[in-house]
Amino acid sequence: MSGVTEVKPVEHTGEGEQEDRRTVLASAVFGGLMLVAAVLVVVDAVRLPETSAVVGPAAVPLPIGVLLGAVGAGLLVRARTRLGEAPAGPERPTHGGLRVCGMVATLVAFALLLPVVGYVVSSAALFAVAAILLGAPRATPMIASGWTLAAVIFLVFDRLIGLTLPTGPWGF
Amino acid sequence: MDQFGLLLDGFAGALTPGHLLWALVGVTIGTAVGVLPGIGPALTVAMLLPITFRLDPASALIMFAGIYYGGMYGGSTTSILLNTPGESASMISALEGNKMARAGRAAAALATAAIGSFVAGTIGTVALTFIAPALSGFATSFGPPEYVALMAVSFVTVSALLGPSLLKGAASLLVGLTVGLVGIDSQTGQPRLVFGIDSLLDGIDVVIVVVALFALSEAFQHLLAGTGHSTVQPLRERAILSKEDLRRSWPSWLRGTALGFPIGSLPAGGAEVPTFLSYSMEKRFTKHPEEFGKGAIEGVAGPEAANNAAAAGVLVPLLTIGLPTSATAAVILTAFQSYGLQPGPQLFSESGPLVWTLIASLYVGNVMLLVLNLPLARLWAKLLTIPSYGIYAGVLVFATLGTYAAGGTTVDLLVLCALGLLGLLMREAGIPVAPAIVGLILGPLAEQQLRRALTLSEGDPSILVSGPITIVLWIVVVLALLAPVARRWFRSRRRAATADSAR
Numbered sequence: 001m002s003g004v005t006e007v008k009p010v011e012h013t014g015e016g017e018q019e020d021r022r023t024v025l026a027s028a029v030f031g032g033l034m035l036v037a038a039v040l041v042v043v044d045a046v047r048l049p050e051t052s053a054v055v056g057p058a059a060v061p062l063p064i065g066v067l068l069g070a071v072g073a074g075l076l077v078r079a080r081t082r083l084g085e086a087p088a089g090p091e092r093p094t095h096g097g098l099r100v101c102g103m104v105a106t107l108v109a110f111a112l113l114l115p116v117v118g119y120v121v122s123s124a125a126l127f128a129v130a131a132i133l134l135g136a137p138r139a140t141p142m143i144a145s146g147w148t149l150a151a152v153i154f155l156v157f158d159r160l161i162g163l164t165l166p167t168g169p170w171g172f
Numbered sequence: 173m174d175q176f177g178l179l180l181d182g183f184a185g186a187l188t189p190g191h192l193l194w195a196l197v198g199v200t201i202g203t204a205v206g207v208l209p210g211i212g213p214a215l216t217v218a219m220l221l222p223i224t225f226r227l228d229p230a231s232a233l234i235m236f237a238g239i240y241y242g243g244m245y246g247g248s249t250t251s252i253l254l255n256t257p258g259e260s261a262s263m264i265s266a267l268e269g270n271k272m273a274r275a276g277r278a279a280a281a282l283a284t285a286a287i288g289s290f291v292a293g294t295i296g297t298v299a300l301t302f303i304a305p306a307l308s309g310f311a312t313s314f315g316p317p318e319y320v321a322l323m324a325v326s327f328v329t330v331s332a333l334l335g336p337s338l339l340k341g342a343a344s345l346l347v348g349l350t351v352g353l354v355g356i357d358s359q360t361g362q363p364r365l366v367f368g369i370d371s372l373l374d375g376i377d378v379v380i381v382v383v384a385l386f387a388l389s390e391a392f393q394h395l396l397a398g399t400g401h402s403t404v405q406p407l408r409e410r411a412i413l414s415k416e417d418l419r420r421s422w423p424s425w426l427r428g429t430a431l432g433f434p435i436g437s438l439p440a441g442g443a444e445v446p447t448f449l450s451y452s453m454e455k456r457f458t459k460h461p462e463e464f465g466k467g468a469i470e471g472v473a474g475p476e477a478a479n480n481a482a483a484a485g486v487l488v489p490l491l492t493i494g495l496p497t498s499a500t501a502a503v504i505l506t507a508f509q510s511y512g513l514q515p516g517p518q519l520f521s522e523s524g525p526l527v528w529t530l531i532a533s534l535y536v537g538n539v540m541l542l543v544l545n546l547p548l549a550r551l552w553a554k555l556l557t558i559p560s561y562g563i564y565a566g567v568l569v570f571a572t573l574g575t576y577a578a579g580g581t582t583v584d585l586l587v588l589c590a591l592g593l594l595g596l597l598m599r600e601a602g603i604p605v606a607p608a609i610v611g612l613i614l615g616p617l618a619e620q621q622l623r624r625a626l627t628l629s630e631g632d633p634s635i636l637v638s639g640p641i642t643i644v645l646w647i648v649v650v651l652a653l654l655a656p657v658a659r660r661w662f663r664s665r666r667r668a669a670t671a672d673s674a675r
Contacts (some may be wrong), residue, residue, distance in 0.1 A: 022600060023601060023602050026597055027340070027601035027602065030603060033597070034343060041365065045364070048364070051360045051362070053627070054623075054626055054627045054630060055623040055626045055627060057357040061364060064346065067342075071342050072343070075343060092398070096396040096397065099395040099396070100392050103391070104589055107585070107588075107592075108586065111582045114582070114585070123573070126572065127565045127568070127569050130564065130569075131565035132561075134391070134560070134564055135561050136562070142565070145562065150569065157223075161223065162226050163225065165576070
């Protein structure tokens with residue numbers, strides 16, 4: 001029976017691989033997004049004014065827009081035909097989507113607060129919240145690590161290398 | 173032997189104490205970050221790029237070369253001990269290497285990977301030294317039509333080779349091309365896809381896209397799927413090869429190098445292909461076929477050597493034509509541009525001393541890595557015991573730092589977040605990320621050359637197929653497009669044939 005566990009890496013990356021239901025749905029959503037992007041790109045290209053150049057600014061975006069539409073439609077059609085026979089994927093933990101939303105909200109808050117409260121405070125908070133969302137068992141060590149990491153980065157990059165990082169009202 | 177003198181000058185530049193220090197720093201940081209699971213060389217290089225911004229170009233390039241090679245070494249340590257390859261090129265080393273580690277032979281696997289990488293990296297760098305200047309002389313005769321055809325070859329091969337299917341590869345490539353359109357059109361000054369947001373006028377920085385698609389999407393996916401518990405294989409002994417292992421390894425190193433460098437230096441995508449080829453070759457040549465799939469040392473030595481030789485090979489089209497053929501090479505191109513250098517045929521003539529210093533520091537970095545990796549393998553293995561929530565929280569901090577350093581505005585951070593979500597969707601859909609990075613870098617360059625060509629011919633598209641070189645390249649494009657279709661046809665025929673004979 002020892003010959004059974006043969007490994008075929010090349011074939012594994014080939015096209016014959018069966019996709020699970022989640023992958024098929026995700027590629028359908030991606031195809032849909034590409035169709036939206038196609039419309040945006042084409043509308044944006046058409047609105048560009050004529051110039052005296054032989055090849056204007058719209059010459060390249062237009063075919064890209066068309067290709068976006070074609071490939072997006074291709075993905076949608078392929079997902080439609082494969083959805084019926086796609087097996088269910090492996091179980092996922094609950095609230096995964098919620099955690100991603102939480103992370104996105106944290107990142108947006110980070111982007112908005114960075115110029116206000118400075119690099120060290122916002123990065124320490126980003127580290128702690130991210131670690132907790134990712135499943136850190138206790139919060140206190142994460143807050144401590146976040147502070148340490150952010151402070152070290154600030155010292156090395158801002159003071160040593162000279163990359164100016166935003167500071168809060170307290171100077172770091 | 174003109175190159176030899178220039179290379180010696182390069183060594184004189186690279187071997188100053190200051191530059192050696194930067195090389196050491198780069199190699200150490202590169203290995204340390206590359207070891208972290210889920211972080212491949214492309215991301216390592218992109219995240220650490222801002223560190224090099226404030227140095228003078230020579231020190232920055234030297235440190236950067238160290239980070240690049242260090243990231244590659246670190247990645248193989250992770251695939252062997254943890255079985256989570258940071259990128260598809262080290263998938264094969266995970267395959268056999270992790271099996272070896274599970275059988276208690278982690279030290280031998282790490283040693284053959286490290287020495288194999290050194291051998292391949294050194295031979296690859298020697299080949300680069302002699303081929304690159306010659307090729308760059310040849311490439312000076314290229315006009316815009318040749319460039320357009322070359323880039324078309326890269327586009328098609330990158331999307332066909334770097335993913336599960338041509339359609340998904342093309343989808344990823346188009347994402348990159350679309351992002352590359354954002355900003356002011358360099359030739360007419362017209363804003364494209366800006367939607368009235370001023371910060372987008374300069375375009376979206378490559379570092380932001382790489383960090384978002386690789387790092388943020390990885391962190392998001394861990395949030396979605398739960399981080400899970402991967403077991404690190406313990407490393408008990410020092411990483412040394414026994415005589416028997418050495419005897420079995422060295423032919424594989426040389427075969428891997430012989431495959432990796434030439435294929436890597438083709439202006440077509442992918443360090444993945446030579447590693448796969450090397451694995452099947454080792455499987456065919458081995459005297460111990462029963463060990464394959466259960467931890468054969470040849471299956472680590474060959475692909476690791478092929479991977480590193482290809483990494484040196486990728487620098488050939490990058491330095492001589494300015495054509496990146498992997499995500500990592502695309503980031504390196506950005507790094508060059510941020511130091512005010514434009515890779516291409518003129519690079520060797522215009523910034524010769526700097527390039528030779530870079531090539532010399534590749535040799536130096538390789539030696540340093542060997543010295544650093546064999547004794548320190550245990551220390552790197554310790555890094556793997558950092559819990560994954562800590563690693564990805566840290567990655568997010570460095571991702572936002574890199575983005576801030578590259579762009580410096582709130583909008584850049586919001587773009588980072590949005591592209592991270594896009595990257596998550598691509599991962600979920602099984603769409604490869606690397607073609608997007610190559611498309612993002614090559615798209616604007618291809619557009620520029622295309623418009624230059626058509627301006628020369630006053631709008632006549634026949635200029636694109638005017639010379640023998642362009643005609644050959646376009647034939648390659650057509651063949652590469654037809655290859656997946658042909659492969660599928662052959663496979664279904666073979667399947668039908670086996671079904672027939674079974675009946």
